[in-house]
Amino acid sequence: MCRTHPSEPSAFITSGDSPIMTTRRSFIQKSIQGAAVATSGGMLWSYLAIQNARAEPSALRPPGALPDADFNALCIKCGRCVVACPYNTLTLAALADRAPLGTPYFEPRQIPCYLCHDIPCKAACPTGALSPTLDEVMDSRMGLAFIDTEHCLSWQGLRCEICYRVCPLRDQAIRVETRRRELSKHAMLLPMVLSEGCTGCGICENACPTEIAAIKVLPAELIQGKIGDHFRMGWTQAGGATSDPEPGETWKGQLDSAKDQGHAPGLDYLNAPEY
Amino acid sequence: MNHTTTTRLWHWRYLILRRIVQIGVLLLFFGTLHWGWSVFGLPLLSGNLSASEVLGQLTLADPFATLQILLTGHVLQSEVLLGAALVLGVFLVLGGRVWCSWVCPVNPVTDFAGFLHRKTWRKNLFGIPRHLRYAVLALALLLSVLIGLPAFEWVSPIGAMHREIIFGLGLGWTALLGLFLFDWLVVKQGWCGHLCPLGAFYSVVARHTAQIRVKFDQASCNGCGKCQAICPEPQVLNLKRLARDGQVLSGECTNCARCIPICPEKSLAFGWRRNPGPGSGPAQQQLIMKEDSP
Numbered sequence: 001m002c003r004t005h006p007s008e009p010s011a012f013i014t015s016g017d018s019p020i021m022t023t024r025r026s027f028i029q030k031s032i033q034g035a036a037v038a039t040s041g042g043m044l045w046s047y048l049a050i051q052n053a054r055a056e057p058s059a060l061r062p063p064g065a066l067p068d069a070d071f072n073a074l075c076i077k078c079g080r081c082v083v084a085c086p087y088n089t090l091t092l093a094a095l096a097d098r099a100p101l102g103t104p105y106f107e108p109r110q111i112p113c114y115l116c117h118d119i120p121c122k123a124a125c126p127t128g129a130l131s132p133t134l135d136e137v138m139d140s141r142m143g144l145a146f147i148d149t150e151h152c153l154s155w156q157g158l159r160c161e162i163c164y165r166v167c168p169l170r171d172q173a174i175r176v177e178t179r180r181r182e183l184s185k186h187a188m189l190l191p192m193v194l195s196e197g198c199t200g201c202g203i204c205e206n207a208c209p210t211e212i213a214a215i216k217v218l219p220a221e222l223i224q225g226k227i228g229d230h231f232r233m234g235w236t237q238a239g240g241a242t243s244d245p246e247p248g249e250t251w252k253g254q255l256d257s258a259k260d261q262g263h264a265p266g267l268d269y270l271n272a273p274e275y
Numbered sequence: 276m277n278h279t280t281t282t283r284l285w286h287w288r289y290l291i292l293r294r295i296v297q298i299g300v301l302l303l304f305f306g307t308l309h310w311g312w313s314v315f316g317l318p319l320l321s322g323n324l325s326a327s328e329v330l331g332q333l334t335l336a337d338p339f340a341t342l343q344i345l346l347t348g349h350v351l352q353s354e355v356l357l358g359a360a361l362v363l364g365v366f367l368v369l370g371g372r373v374w375c376s377w378v379c380p381v382n383p384v385t386d387f388a389g390f391l392h393r394k395t396w397r398k399n400l401f402g403i404p405r406h407l408r409y410a411v412l413a414l415a416l417l418l419s420v421l422i423g424l425p426a427f428e429w430v431s432p433i434g435a436m437h438r439e440i441i442f443g444l445g446l447g448w449t450a451l452l453g454l455f456l457f458d459w460l461v462v463k464q465g466w467c468g469h470l471c472p473l474g475a476f477y478s479v480v481a482r483h484t485a486q487i488r489v490k491f492d493q494a495s496c497n498g499c500g501k502c503q504a505i506c507p508e509p510q511v512l513n514l515k516r517l518a519r520d521g522q523v524l525s526g527e528c529t530n531c532a533r534c535i536p537i538c539p540e541k542s543l544a545f546g547w548r549r550n551p552g553p554g555s556g557p558a559q560q561q562l563i564m565k566e567d568s569p
Binding site for chain 1: 307308318321322323325326327328334336337340341344347348349350351352354355358410414417418421422423424425426428429430434435438439441442443444445446447449450
């Protein structure tokens with residue numbers, strides 16, 4: 001191999017009958033070898049980096065974190081958010097931790113995000129990986145809580161509702177629905193998450209009294225479904241065929257008005273007396 | 276303290292100073308995070324070597340990491356851009372690779388591997404060219420564009436090391452162990468001297484601006500070669516070029532100063548850069564002519 005300093009021209013010239021041809025040939029050979037090493041090395045390197053970035057999609061990010069692709073590019077892995085957090089919620093992922101290398105994350109079962117109003121972690125971020133446009137911490141979407149109803153005490157009929165009591169956005173991020181309990185006189189009080197309000201702070205997961213939390217927080221894209229635009233919920237559309245009839249109005253009249261409005265009558269046409 | 280101890284300490288002065296600076300910087304980060312070190316209620320130094328904040332006011336950032344993020348096509352806040360420019364400016368003046376031998380936490384590891392190589396092994400498994408690091412640097416920048424991630428920051432053993440020292444231990448030490456074994460048993464100075472793109476970055480950017488240089492006094496040099504034997508980048512101590520320039524001009528010199536105390540003739544010393552111009556002294560003119568003649 002070449003151990004001579006590159007500034008010494010002899011490094012590339014080998015002996016032979018035709019030094020110029022040999023030099024050119026060896027130059028081309030070396031170029032091709034170099035390109036081969038660079039290509040394979042570059043592919044291995046890219047693979048390592050991309051694998052690393054995608055390894056743990058379940059990691060929860062601090063408030064204001066941009067979508068994964070932008071966050072992973074912008075985060076300089078300095079840990080200033082970790083230093084700024086007054087509750088020691090955040091950890092900077094070491095190699096083989098449960099988050100992409102060097103990025104901040106938290107595990108709410110250990111310490112949840114307590115939703116500081118001044119969002120010190122976001123303020124400390126020098127690059128903007130934690131969005132500087134997040135002004136109200138309650139608008140942050142770190143993840144989404146979901147309930148394992150099979151192992152939730154409330155859903156099994158015990159009185160618990162701790163997740164509901166501790167939620168900083170009670171009745172906006174989580175509500176309790178009552179249901180008749182057939183076994184005894186008192187009702188069941190069933191906690192249900194409202195995805196529109198949930199910040200993913202994880203205070204509920206932290207407080208859940210079961211051995212393994214029955215309410216957990218994960219990034220919304222891992223657990224949240226989407227109905228799709230091709231389904232029509234007729235009863236949510238004002239003035240549709242399925243709205244309650246005005247007093248004295250006939251089903252026939254309602255159907256006609258729905259047809260006039262250019263859409264088909266909804267499900268309830270089966271109940272209309274004319275059919 | 277007797278005379279011999281003082282002499283020894285004096286002999287190792289730069290090495291001791293470098294270790295103090297390297298450990299001290301990490302300690303400032305560690306103390307601010309874990310022990311709440313502050314001045315007038317302002318946190319002393321929060322963050323790590325990728326980016327940090329001094330006394331809650333001044334942002335510093337790694338210029339190479341910043342460049343990679345910019346190449347992913349993302350817009351950065353001015354705060355980190357200014358921080359990177361500041362750090363870059365300081366190292367441009369001090370000598371780019373002053374980062375490597377005075378701040379980088381990997382340096383003690385590879386220095387120790389180099390020491391063991393010199394004392395116990397002395398064999399390279401294979402040779403790799405020292406300018407390979409510039410290809411790695413180019414690849415780091417190109418891949419940042421192609422995969423949309425700051426490519427080196429996602430695999431950097433340097434980052435893994437200071438992050439895990441400051442923020443808590445993970446498996447990053449395995450990368451360091453690999454690097455140590457590579458440097459000791461496979462290629463001497465394999466990482467810092469052949470592969471590291473961060474060192475290559477600082478070599479390139481500061482090669483014409485570094486103001487603190489190792490100066491060479493040709494009159495006293497007896498050509499014993501001890502400096503080259505100890506130097507982690509021995510190609511920068513090419514005697515012909517030293518004689519011509521009167522100083523180490525190569526951007527690959529890390530200003531580690533291992534060569535200065537080891538020189539028995541005191542021919543080497545730190546000094547200010549003097550750019551070689553057409554009006555060099557007669558002795559140097561003569562040398563250049565001698566070198567050029569067949």
